Amino acid sequence: MQRVFGLVVLALSAVLVEAAASHPALDGLHALVQRRLADHADSFTFQLSEDEGDSFVISDTKGKPGGITVECTTVSVCARGLYTYLTDFGGVDIWWTGSRLDQLPSHLPRVGKPVHGTAVVPYRYHFNTVTFDYTTPFWTFDQWELELDWLALRGVNLPLAWVGYEYILIEVLHEAGLSDTDISSFLSGSAFQAWNRFGNIQGSWGGGLPMQWVNDQFALQKQIVTRMTELGMTPVLPAFTGFVPHAMSSIYPNASIVNGSQWSGFPSALTNVSFLEPFDPLFATLQNSFIKKQQAAYGANVTHIYTLDQYNENNPFSGNISYLANVSAGTFASLRAADPEAIWMLQGWLFFSSETFWTNDRIEAYLGGAPSNDSMIVLDLYSEAAPQWNRTSSYFGKPWIWCELHGYGGNMGFEGNLEAITTGPIDALNSPGSSMRGVGLTMEGQEGNEIVYDVLLDQAWSSAPIDIPSYVVSWVARRYSVKSLPAAAQEAWRILSTTVYNNSNPNNQAAIKSIYELEPAVTGLVNRTGHHPTLISYDTNATIVPALQLLIKAKAENEALAAVPEFAFDVVDVARQLLSNRFIDAYQTLVATYNSTNVTSESVQRAGQPLISILSDLDTLLGTNENFLLSSWIAQARNWSHGDDAYAAYLEYNARNQITLWGPEGEINDYASKAWAGLISTYYIPRWQTFINYLASITRLGRAYDSTTISNQLLLIGQEWDARTWGEGPGEHWGVSGEDVWELVDKILATWA
Template sequence: MRFAVFSYLLASLQTIVTATSVQGLYDLVQRRLPGHSEEFVFTLNETTCANSTDLVNDSFTVATGANGSIAITGNSLSALATGLRRYLTEVAHTDVYWFIDSRLDEITTTLPRPNATITGSSIVPWRYYFNTVTFSYTTPFWSWEDWEKELDWLALHGVNLPLAWVGFEKILLDVFQSINMTTSEIMPFFSGPAFQAWNRFGNIQGSWGGELPLQWIDSQFELQQKILKRMLELGMTPILPAFTGFVPRTLTDVYPNATVVNGSQWEGFPTEYTNTTFLAPSDPLFTVLQNLTIVKQIEYYGNITQYYTLDQYNENDPFSGDLDYLRNVTRGTWQSLKSANAAAVWVMQGWLFTSNADFWTNERIEAYLSGVEVDSDMLILDLFSESQPEWQRTNSYYGKPWIWNMLHNYGGNMGLYGQIANVTINPIEALANSSSLVGFGLTPEGQQGNEIMYKLLLDQAWKNTPIDTSSYFRSWAQTRYAEGVSVPTSALPSGVTTAWELLRTSAYNNQNLSAGNAVSKAIYELAPNITKLTNRTGHHPTTVTYDPQIVIQAWNELYRAATQQQRLWESPGFEHDFVDVTRQVFSNAFLSSYESLISTWTASTIDSPPSTKETLLSQAETLISLLHTLDAILATLPQFSLEPWISSARSWALLNTNTTSFTTSTSLQDQNLLTYNAINQLTLWGPTGQINDYASKSWAGLVAGYYVPRWETFLEYLVSVAPEGYRDEEARARVVVVEMGFQKKRKEKRSPWRRKRLQYCTYGCMHERQQTNTTHYMASKYKPYP
């Protein structure tokens, strides 16, 4: 260990680097509005506090300067960036978006000037973003170009406290090597790129399908350096990872006296991949590793933050429920952080208190949190505030600062969904009733859709009364489709605002949390069965909490608007929304058609006329036809296709080998691992389907190549045993467990590679071996759906 460097870095921890420049905002304008950066003047008036630990709300003004410039003044870089977006949306009538990128190029050559001063003040000092698992469900294969767009979006929407997990495996590798562990002892601990979040959480260890490549670790580390530099340029305080205590099993080979316990099994994973080894915070080695982790990041990134994310019991219960044990775990962890960085603040997801509520009684929660003896040394993310808030039952986490968050989405599910009342009224009420609430945030498992809900909460952080959602949705539609000042909002067909009003009052206005408290899942993404597909509630609901006819009306309004104004078909925002609403219409139609088929099948008897089987066959064909048509519609836009997900995974193998073709065994091995990893997450989610279909997607290629064959197999057998099958218990049982040949019809329309892939496709309760073969085969043979 280089003790001189170590001591120097520890000494430097007392002062966070705070040099501030507005150049990052001029660069942002140049990236998104080339040639216009000189028309803006950003003036930073940083607030000076008597107590440097005090948190200050941000504020800005936007006006036309004396020299004709667009003058934006604020007390922080985040305030300036938010003021810039207010100018863009309210004066220039444009914005930046997910999937469709920046629409700022639609502004006319001469930028419009504000006619009056625009002001804004945040009502909370922090605007937080990311869930640890977002880095696996959404960003694992992102390029720097993807991150540039994301970071610009975050800055413009006022986010100033983002999680920054990318490349942490490089830090851990260096840390473990520094205590005399070899690379061969460390690497088997790491999980694949699409599953690293749960390795970091201590839920799983190891990688099925192949070991994580060293080149991947190095490339991600380089990416993290770029991400952090840009975060700082845009006024964000990154939250970096701390050492949690999860270690390779081989640690005890090097340190046989280390105090370790094995975590519990997670989600039915075999012991090989779970029961992660946990080093007790009371062990002196824990503090050594914590110091090394913090110092190593300062050495690589600079002394850029005092906030560190650290979660030790995500969906795993502690070794003991004894109150003193729980208190000592947090005290030891907190003390290790403070020894590494005297200014450190422990950021913790409060999800454990929700997911494992049976274990975490209020008495245990209080004991656990009390181990951090200085309240301001901890920041808790109330992860699912809109549906399952924990801050109320824990008396605002017993005085610890906390952030109100909207989780909204599990596993990247794609249904239209929102709780407009809960994300506007509830955080305002929480702010009035909790003195330790210091921020609003977004914690989606997957950043997959429903962008309006995410913008809504971030905008609510700048308004001290609940936002009028009717006006908000109308402005959203007008700005999204108006193409800047070149097309005034008054020239838009009324159907676009009518459509969004219909969506606002239906899909985005769920108030029945018992029927579903997060984004819905389409049942065609689930393994076919005769039961348990409909009326699911909770985090992956299949229950439709609104009248499906209203969404059809919204679709009709959008279509009618496009017939009245043909240019809408050329609008990326309109194209995206039209496909997205169409996807939801098809999802609802499939659900209704499935219910009709099951009703027909269960009502059949041996005495049923031949027409019953004909009816079933017709209903089955309707279901398959819906899926094929949907796949073709989804294929019209890349954001609704499997191909970009796979291509981005493969691109990292190309990057690692610095070549444009897979000609070496190493590159082929990496390509296969990354592709298999990407597909496994969407399908089996585990070596043999431990969390099957959790992260399913309505993506072209996945619908036709994976879901259709499952449903064809299921429906063919269902029809083949009707009507006598329902009364024959043995035959009925085979409906959900038996392996069957695949439907012969339409095979002539499938290319040989598709026919081969179907032979490995799975449904419902197929054998584990065959399920695993399916994912391996799709990973090695996947081609974009034609």
Template sequence: MLFHQLLFLFVANTIISVSAQSTQALHDLISRRLLPGHAAQFSFSFSKDYKSPTELRNDSYVISTSTSNTIAISGNSLTALTSGLHRYLTDIAHVDIYWFIGSRLHLAPSYLPRPKSPVLGSSIVPWRYHFNTVTFSYTAAFWTWDDWEFELDWLALRGVNLPLAWVGAEKILVQVFQEIGLTDSDIASFLSGPAFQAWNRFGNIQGSWGPGNTTLPMSWIDSQFELQKKILARMVELGMTPVLPAFTGYVPRAILTVLPNATVVNGSQWGGFSPQYSNDTFLEPSDEAFTRLQKSFISKQIAAYGNITRFYTLDQYNENDPHSGDLDYLRNVMYNTWQSLKAADPAAVWLMQGWLFYEKSYFWTDARIKAYLSGVEVDEDMLILDLFSEYQPQWQRTNSYFGKPWIWCQVHDFGGNMGLYGQVMNVTINPIEALHNSSSLVGFGLTPEGQEGNEIMYDLLLDQAWDGSPIDTAAYFRKWVRTRYVGNNSIPENLYSAWDTLRTSVYNNTNLTNAMPKSLIELSPNITGLFGPTSLQRTALHYDPEEVVVAWNFLHDASAVDPRLWDNPSYQYDLVDVTRQVLTNAFIPAYLQFIRCWNSSTGSAEQVNATGAELIYMIDDLDRVLSTNEAFSLSRWLDAARAWANATATAPASPQPLTPSASGTSTSNATSQLADFYEYDARNQITLWGPNGEISDYASKAWGGLMTSYYKPRWCIFVNYLVQHRGPDYNGTELAGLLRKFELGWQTEKDIPRNRNREGESLDKIIEDLVTRLPVVFGKTG
């Protein structure tokens, strides 16, 4: 069945030799996450069919009990060994590691159970990929090494062997630009703030915005570069092959001052941004300077990190229009870019996100796609991410990208939105069908815009990469639940019922006109246009909301069977998350009722006011629930942003800082100003997404503190205005102006409470109060 995959063996220029691989990394991982003494109970070894990290060959492992009574895991790669370790931990020891909840591996028994018979595992695809370029901004913009260390352990245990590695890329880019004579000012005007670097890397935006005209400081760039060194070292240590950046061609506007004969074009306007922040300058790959800059970029990168990969991510038209639709032009752009990569690294493989072919399908006709991709004349020199396979697969209409190797991917999440959502049938059945029907499919991957929950959907696809038949989702969910609530002596049947109800409702979307639902609360209020499956306002539900109420009751009632669940971090997180969805769903009919009452000629001002007040009360209730859990808090995001001001203040000094401190400014004041800049960036991304709300509310979050400081005031302005203005007195422009004035002011607020749960209300007491006051919402009317 897998013969077609063997045709795409990458056999040349193996980067990491067998001798360089060490099983010590697994013992170190166990020591980080399990109990003292656990590491000594494992033994790891490479099998005779060892494969290098860059070989396009499937991984396999065997778990058994050795003659010396250790838990013996043998595999043909380091990733196979970590995958086998994860299989042992979840299926035999029943412990795992989770986003937001943290590691539960330490709850394994002191004396670990030994396998009664050998357990075998074999991947069905050689690559398991993770990350979208924008994940580095939506989720990881302000991550520290502790965050990254946890993430990399999560990836390693789940068998990911091809992760994207964007952190710190600006350091290399600055060096390349300085080398050709661009000034610090030229470069600083091009680079974007920490929360928006992904779109600068894509060539969508340039520069930064905010009070004080702050630009990205060299201290940030240096600190991120140092962080990247640690990330890459750990990736390699854990047997992963990092995908590193390459030079895309997007350059500062001042490029012609140092390369006056360069062939440049202006990129297209993006996201409604003004030309000041968009229309990035693109150095044509046909220009000899392009190859020169590419060689400089990659050589500096290899010098900094070592020869650790052959994979380079490079996206030139991600939501950008090419300068021309001429077939020869498109082919030549790709051909010359490919040649620049090969000139810089003869072993280079170009990795590209295939999002452009869906997002701008009106431009990317079949003929243009074929012409563009034909520019890479050796198919194995390219690897394409079919970025949105679960929803809008492009591999079928492009005839498997005309023979280029590609990866079946799941986006799932947009902007870090947090609605319960999934397509369990699509991510189990469809990739298996694709594997049987496409000879160039070489991997499965996760490409979320943000990592903000619904973790089971990501586990499901990564586990599908080890099963040749579509996974039985009912059995899978049951096994997953048992492991998730480790720490209780028993798992009440109610928990299994809760998750099975979610499996068949929120996680079973088969209507491909709807993507992940977005909370109506998180949209700037209006009398029309808020409810429906539009591109940025996906508020329509693909399931019966009563099913979530049923699941909530199963989940809540489980605590009556076993009260110890209230102290279980997994249960705490899940109950907050499902309660969030119940209240979010209940907000929709409450809003529609308010609008009907306001529009009705028989509805009194008192009735309008009363129905509007219900919306405000519901936001307060939601904030109370969210504020019981740090994973759902605004403060976590803002504090992480501000903390980088202190970290960057102690970063290694750059010989040419882009933004030197103003004369006479104290170190403490400079650090405070820097913290304000980082916080502004963090605030702006999750709200206005641009200086003037260019992509407002796209990256909205259901976070405690954000509910009461941002969403509630907007809805108060809206309700109060409608109570006072009915019929011909209503002026939508005036209302929009009031809302925008508040939104702009919030970007630089300093006195917003970071923890709304100041009285220390416990989750169980809050839930008890909500059920008493809102029995209909929680299905307690019987």
């Protein structure tokens, strides 16, 4: 009888498992398993529970040897539970450099005692509005697919979804009576759309935004939003902000439309964006049109959360308390009229970047215009270095998310503060009266320093600060997933995690920029803080040099590491940082030589040659790895052209200009600079050689240094470089060079260590 009863229980369990596995909400998660773990597609069972909160339980599947069950409260939490099994038991991971989940052992490790996991916050957020230009503007869905799987598995449930915004906006503006000419003069280029969406710039340089681009991006957004929802994430979609073409004033002369402020030195034709004030009835009309069209395009209930930023680095028309409250009240009312469940998401960057304007009484008035505490979510955008939640009484009760900014412009220098991103969120969550509801990544560019982003997303699942030393050990073990990982690899990362990634200086916590990426000058490049930080907060000889030596030692002890893409990436990245830091030394020697009493033209040229040698070595090094190629960035842009040469040239110009002059006259020169092979050889080396030649020339002629003269020469180099199309200049590699990276790194260590 007991045997019969047991068989009945097993059969019933199998039925329940099958029923749970076939739940339609889990189809997207099963598809992820099929994509990334095809050999184990039948090994994982997912079950949705009705428990409260975001929690999961991982266990061995009853009656199914080798099977793993993840029971969870939401699809997103199921994905995080799967990730916990894959990393903690399987020793595999998914990285920006690619998924290694297919390296899961053929016989799945048993769980044994069930493992429980609970999120400490309901929201796990990802993306900055500008990431959609600094990193993803030219991505195809294949690239987005890896990104979205990376997000889902790490438990992100609230990603920003900005792609394709212009399609909906154009439809709304057409409906309002604006012509194609009115609209095209307003929209910005393909690599600069974020700042048009923010109301910082209008129009474009290098040609108007083609409708082919608008249509293609709209089609891509449909794929992205569908995949986000399939993976259990709630996309944060845009709304109508109020920024409109100048022609709107002519068509609606009685509407309350004001001009925004000038932004970052741009000429008035490209900034001073018109702003339709939200308390004007026309604002609500356009908002309703926008939301309804967006719901028709993507689905009525895919989200009720909308990103809407009106004063990003632009101050309001008035600082009057009542005015600010009326602006936000009108904005929120328009959202709720279009979507009765609407929640307004706001980047809190404005309260830091314009701190003088945004006093606490003005912040309270502006946030208070959205009447209840379920009406808004504020992203505390720079929590790791410049939090605003603590000076605003937790945003006066509005829910907010603790965010890590990092990565200004996609700068690639090593930087991080692991202690701040582990203790900071927990301290904020436990502070009296805290209205914190999430943690998130708001990096400007998703380039390098991957460990700091992994740590923060993992911190969302720990009620106590993560123990960094033990975390780093397990992180390195699965990043370099080889048998018998040499201790040298672990020691390299122990050094980096306790020094380079232990920067407690809030003035340069944004990814360090290498000075060779800045316009050459005799002063002002070294030890900078702020938006172009160059201050190195560690001793290169005690950190970068031994870390690189240890990684090379690890490879010598286990040649299998050479075939690990993440290991090859890290070796190139650490060697890149070594050469970048050594460039500072060489630059300071050049300046000292130029300023010496016995300077000659020849001595200046001699002092300048090490700078060129370092850059040449750096370009060769970066050319060995597909992740550090200018050609990848340009090819991504040109690939959207559908074979149209003129369109390809337009896209390429946008791609080139963003990473160099950032504007027709270098308005934000070098802000989005990159350490890429091809960019160094064809852009940075000519700039620095021109600078060295200039110093030598004025030394020979006995003339004074003229910053305007050399700056104009360098601007011309930038404009000529931006105007190229592919193949016009040497050194812009289409692919990996084929050089032996290990020999190159040995040479670099021998020459520059």
